[in-house]
Amino acid sequence: MHIGFLNPQGNFDSANSHITKHPDFGGQLIYVKQVALAIAQMGHKVDILTRQIIDPEWPEFAETFETYPGVDNVRIIRLPAGPKEFLPKELLWPHLVADWVPNILKFYQEQGGLPDAMTAHYGDGGLCGVLIEEETGIPFTFTAHSLGAQKMDKLEVTSENLTEIDEQFNFRYRILAERLSMNRSAINITSTRQERFEQYSHRVYSGAVDVNNDNRFAIILPGADFSIFGAKARSENEEATYQHIQERLARDIAETRRDLPVIVASSRLELKKNILGLVQAFAMSPTLQERANLVLITGGLDDPLREEASDGIAEEVLAPIREVVKEKDLWGKVSAFGLSDQSQESLAATYRFLVKRRSVFALTALYEPFGLAPLEAAVAGLPVVATKNGGPSESFRQGDKEYGVLVDPEDTADIARGLERLLCNAQEWEYFAQAGQQRVLKKYTWESTAENYLTLLEQILSSPETRPRAELLPIHAYFRNPESQTDVFLEELGDLYFGSNQKVLINAG
């Protein structure tokens, strides 16, 4: 089979360059890469289609073609979309329609050999899947990774602030792209039941897809790379990473506290990851402060508690954290630093170093669509405290059985209690370290993710009629002419979000 992966946010390269440097980089790139490589290893031909970026700040994303060392049948293909330089994903929409999709079609016309099927990633990839299917009949699966509706909820959108918020986030494009994607995909792939039944049933997606229709959804679990994160794996720079951490702890942590366990957080520096909530929980609990230090892994920023970040988005996250550290005088108990190369290998070595001192991994995101990071920490041997909102409620709990401690991210006392549970009781630490690790080893492998994708794609291609779609939403005209219709779009977003009018798309065709 020949499969195209539509991943327009053009920050994709074989080395995972800059993986933590911008909020658009992170889990989705890891997911696409791992599934693509595992499918290719099973003998299929894979094209990862992404945006070409010609920008001195991001030289890794400029060449049209790239391959993975030692892998024959995967190509990264970068095609232009709008201006040459890097653009945040929120600004890509019109360029995808005007440029990127036509460039993909032209590329395959010139090369011959269109893919048999596409897998589309995030709302922007989904929209491109819709448009490509419309032109060529090639079916696509849709994997949302993160849906706009939950982000809007967490941003507390009201009719008063909608216009202002949308200036930054362009939800007006995103929500409608997501509606079209989930409506027209051959099937929607979610990482959890919760994503299918709760995230997709948000009112803004009403009428686009029926979450109770088994023909429209497949739940495919993502994975963790055991060769990187496994407890016995070793990276080339294992010792150097251990030394780097020790140096940073020596820089930031009071001498008498340096051998204490650590509460470690590692995520993109983005407000919704709620690193602030974790710092506040640490600040309010004398017990936690007595028993552990807090370590924040901060991508490329090496001393963000003392130095301002030049990047505005990171600074928005870090400034209030700095305030809490100052106000509650947490100096000597908190350390924040980046890993020298920000690679998954160094992150894995960091986790293994911290396991030895009975540390705990924490992800207190306000909402986490799935969450690869806690799986990776768990397989390395760290017990996990994770948000109860989103994917972790399924990856770290089944029925009454707990594999990690789930906490309410909006309740700092609950976060503190969850952490204390592991740090104050050796048996609990032991239990959760074991249970979390075994859970990931048994259920979360990228090979089985890839096998499940392949099975679905084979079914879709061999008998498309077995997965009938509901009435198709018309592709909205303004996707073809974004400039002229923006205002109409904005009103429609309000209608969708606040629920007064569900007819908008039907009328717009």
Ligand SMILES: O=c1ccn([C@@H]2O[C@H](COP(=O)(O)OP(=O)(O)O[C@H]3O[C@H](CO)[C@@H](O)[C@H](O)[C@H]3O)[C@@H](O)[C@H]2O)c(=O)[nH]1
């Ligand atoms: O220094 C670092 C820090 C992180 N990472 C990697 O970055 C990824 C982060 O992924 P994840 O924890 O899943 O978070 P997001 O980046 O927010 O990913 C989005 O996409 C993922 C894949 O669908 C979903 O699991 C998330 O919920 C969704 O928010 C992980 O694989 C980490 O190993 C590094 O490589 N180096």
Ligand SMILES: O=P(O)(O)OC[C@H]1O[C@](O)(CO)[C@@H](O)[C@@H]1O
């Ligand atoms: O915050 P958002 O827009 O919901 O998106 C989550 C983001 O996480 C990522 O998946 C990072 O992996 C991005 O590609 C995606 O844009």
